[in-house]
Amino acid sequence: MTRWLTKEQQVHWRAWLTASKGLTDQLSRELQEQHGLTITDYEILVCLSESENNSIRMSDLATRTLLSRSRLSHQVDRMESAGLIERQTCADDRRGQLAVLTKVGSKTLEAAAPDHVMGVRKHLVDLLSCEEYQALGSAAKKIANHLDGL
Numbered sequence: 001m002t003r004w005l006t007k008e009q010q011v012h013w014r015a016w017l018t019a020s021k022g023l024t025d026q027l028s029r030e031l032q033e034q035h036g037l038t039i040t041d042y043e044i045l046v047c048l049s050e051s052e053n054n055s056i057r058m059s060d061l062a063t064r065t066l067l068s069r070s071r072l073s074h075q076v077d078r079m080e081s082a083g084l085i086e087r088q089t090c091a092d093d094r095r096g097q098l099a100v101l102t103k104v105g106s107k108t109l110e111a112a113a114p115d116h117v118m119g120v121r122k123h124l125v126d127l128l129s130c131e132e133y134q135a136l137g138s139a140a141k142k143i144a145n146h147l148d149g150l
Contacts, residue, residue, distance in 0.1 A: 023123055030119045035112040040065065040075055041084070042116060045109040048085065048101035055100040057090060084108055 005013060028039035037045075047064050048054050056064070062072040076099055079085045084105035090096035101109075125133060 026123055027116065027119050031112060031116060034115050035108065036082075037108070037112055040067070041079060042109070042112060044075065044079065044099070045084065045101065045105055045112075048099060049106065049109055053100075054106070055088070055098045058087075058097045058099055061099050079105070 024039055031037040031039060031042055043065055044061065047061060048056060058072065058076070059069065061067075062069045065072065067075065076085060076087065080087060082104075083102055086100050086102055088098045088100050090098055128136065
């Protein structure tokens with residue numbers, strides 16, 4: 001038997017969908033207008049900048065960014081053409097490939113990060129009280145942990 005959402009649960013569910021998609025779209029639009037990056041470009045640059053030697057195996061990058069390997073490959077092709085990252089063969093496994101942050105990619109990330117953080121503050125953090133933001137983070141972590149376990 002299906003446990004339908006109550007009217008109140010539907011309201012919250014739809015608000016979550018609208019807010020999460022709207023926030024991602026707005027942040028991506030701002031990055032595109034100000035720096036020529038998509039939110040996915042930015043996420044990949046951040047992952048690489050936080051990785052040892054500014055590089056990560058393509059398969060691990062796909063997992064971290066929640067992208068299919070095919071979609072990541074297309075994304076990396078585009079970013080490689082822009083000079084933001086480059087592919088290298090893994091030294092310890094010739095079959096594997098690394099995505100490596102370039103100097104251009106690093107400078108692009110350094111330029112975009114302050115504007116992105118301002119957007120995150122403007123469109124999310126500063127709209128909520130400390131308690132609301134903490135509750136949002138706790139709820140999001142709970143959901144992410146659940147989904148990660150599937």
